[in-house]
Amino acid sequence: MLIMTPDEVKTMLEQRQAILNPPEPDSFIWRYFPLDKFLSLLTSSQLFFAKASSFEDPFEGDYGEAAKQNIRDQYGDGQYLRDFNTFEFLREHTYISCWHENQHESDVMWKLYGNAVAVKAKFSSIQKLLSWSETEIKHSGRVNYIDYATEHVSVESSYIPYFFKRLSFAHEKEVRFLIQEHRYDWDAYPPSLPGKSAQLNINSDFEEIVLSPTMEQYVSSAIERVVRQAGVSITVRQSILLNSPVW
Numbered sequence: 001m002l003i004m005t006p007d008e009v010k011t012m013l014e015q016r017q018a019i020l021n022p023p024e025p026d027s028f029i030w031r032y033f034p035l036d037k038f039l040s041l042l043t044s045s046q047l048f049f050a051k052a053s054s055f056e057d058p059f060e061g062d063y064g065e066a067a068k069q070n071i072r073d074q075y076g077d078g079q080y081l082r083d084f085n086t087f088e089f090l091r092e093h094t095y096i097s098c099w100h101e102n103q104h105e106s107d108v109m110w111k112l113y114g115n116a117v118a119v120k121a122k123f124s125s126i127q128k129l130l131s132w133s134e135t136e137i138k139h140s141g142r143v144n145y146i147d148y149a150t151e152h153v154s155v156e157s158s159y160i161p162y163f164f165k166r167l168s169f170a171h172e173k174e175v176r177f178l179i180q181e182h183r184y185d186w187d188a189y190p191p192s193l194p195g196k197s198a199q200l201n202i203n204s205d206f207e208e209i210v211l212s213p214t215m216e217q218y219v220s221s222a223i224e225r226v227v228r229q230a231g232v233s234i235t236v237r238q239s240i241l242l243n244s245p246v247w
Helices: 006-020 035-044 065-091 107-113 123-127 167-172 217-229
Strands: 028-033 046-051 094-101 117-122 136-142 144-146 164-166 174-181 195-199 208-211 235-238
Touching: 006 136, 028 035, 028 107, 028 123, 035 046, 035 117, 035 217, 046 174, 094 123, 107 117, 117 123, 123 136, 123 174, 144 167, 164 167, 208 217, 217 235
Parallel strands: 144 164, 208 235
Antiparallel strands: 028 094, 028 117, 046 094, 046 195, 094 174, 117 208, 136 174
16 A cells, blocks of 8 residues: 655645636636526525536546556556546546636626526635535536647546546636545445535525526516525626617
């Protein structure tokens, strides 16, 4: 068993934190919700973390070509196959909530989500939902966008690869909150779930609720009524991105 010195442990943790590169506590992050997902959030006060294997991107948690070749070169095909099995296994036991970092709302994100609802929060308000657990690894930070063919994804820990994505997704400016099941024996892992949830307080954990700039007024009014009936008191407004300039 490899024993690390205190200085080596400190260096390793600093390197991992540099990869995560979390935003400042007061930085604003946004979550754009289709209407059905927003209503679920509103009625449950639960932030949903989706299973990594359910994401559309097939590269979720992938090491990238350069890192895989490095594993083959240094440790052989046997280790490569063991890592592949671990990768497939952990994708079923890793849960992620994806946010967009921006001081202001994003025209690109509105176009991606259509007639959606966005919630604005401070990074620290969502980070605090990741309370300590004996059986779960919990981390948050910015996504690193790299060329998987030439750049290395760190494989020093099981959660770090989930904070890397391909350059094609760089427009997302994504901040992630991750929960990963952790046991010392694979047989001790619980069954994989569609997702996990964390309890939140909408009034204190969110800054405001913003409705799509293309949403019909009668729909906007209906959503605001539902929000108020749910006891939510924070600002609800429609995006002003399509408002005409004032002369």
